[in-house]
Amino acid sequence: MRPNSVNLMRLLTLWCARQVAEYIADVDVVLSEAFRVLKPDGRTIFITTDWDALVWYSDDAKRMAAVLKSWEAHCAHPRLPGTMPHRLKNAGFRLNDAFVYSLLNLSYDDDSYSKGLSTIIEKFVGGRGDVSASDLNDWLSEFAPLNEAGRYFFSSNRYIFKASRPAL
Ligand SMILES: C[S@@+](CC[C@H](N)C(=O)[O-])C[C@H]1O[C@@H](n2cnc3c(N)ncnc32)[C@H](O)[C@@H]1O
Numbered sequence: 597m598r599p600n601s602v603n604l605m606r607l608l609t610l611w612c613a614r615q616v617a618e619y620i621a622d623v624d625v626v627l628s629e630a631f632r633v634l635k636p637d638g639r640t641i642f643i644t645t646d647w648d649a650l651v652w653y654s655d656d657a658k659r660m661a662a663v664l665k666s667w668e669a670h671c672a673h674p675r676l677p678g679t680m681p682h683r684l685k686n687a688g689f690r691l692n693d694a695f696v697y698s699l700l701n702l703s704y705d706d707d708s709y710s711k712g713l714s715t716i717i718e719k720f721v722g723g724r725g726d727v728s729a730s731d732l733n734d735w736l737s738e739f740a741p742l743n744e745a746g747r748y749f750f751s752s753n754r755y756i757f758k759a760s761r762p763a764l
Pocket residue numbers: 597613614615616619620621
């Protein structure tokens with residue numbers, strides 16, 4: 597995304613970004629562009645993830661930490677939420693509300709968020725070489741037996757920020 601890449605000026609009443617801002621290195625440009633295209637009193641909603649706010653049980657905590665550390669490289673800002681209130685205000689927004697939505701998976705089912713995520717992480721981390729192939733395979737293979745034993749636990753937070761462009 598580049599400044600002035602959108603040929604809009606103060607036209608929009610709502611601008612939403614769900615888990616996109618953390619992928620963009622110059623995230624402050626995202627905020628300033630959102631501000632630019634919103635009408636006065638126009639609203640914005642950012643939904644962001646903090647990868648530190650993740651609880652994923654493993655019998656091998658060290659291996660879990662190594663895999664998640666490598667996974668952090670998949671986005672530009674793995675801890676964006678903690679800086680969002682400040683960034684929004686710096687871009688000119690009025691912060692109206694902020695809250696947390698928690699994802700909780702107590703089973704490793706095909707339709708669970710964390711099972712899908714685990715295969716994405718395995719593919720990404722496998723291409724980086726930070727974790728050995730054998731450790732990565734053991735990491736992924738642990739979830740099914742934990743699930744069968746009733747010991748599976750995954751939780752992740754989504755931080756939601758609602759802000760508006762102050763009226764002129
Ligand atoms: C985790 S996905 C979220 C997708 C969707 N918003 C959702 O909530 O399901 C991250 C998204 O960020 C987008 N993205 C990554 N880098 C970007 C960039 N530099 N500019 C615009 N979008 C980007 C990707 O195309 C991808 O769709």
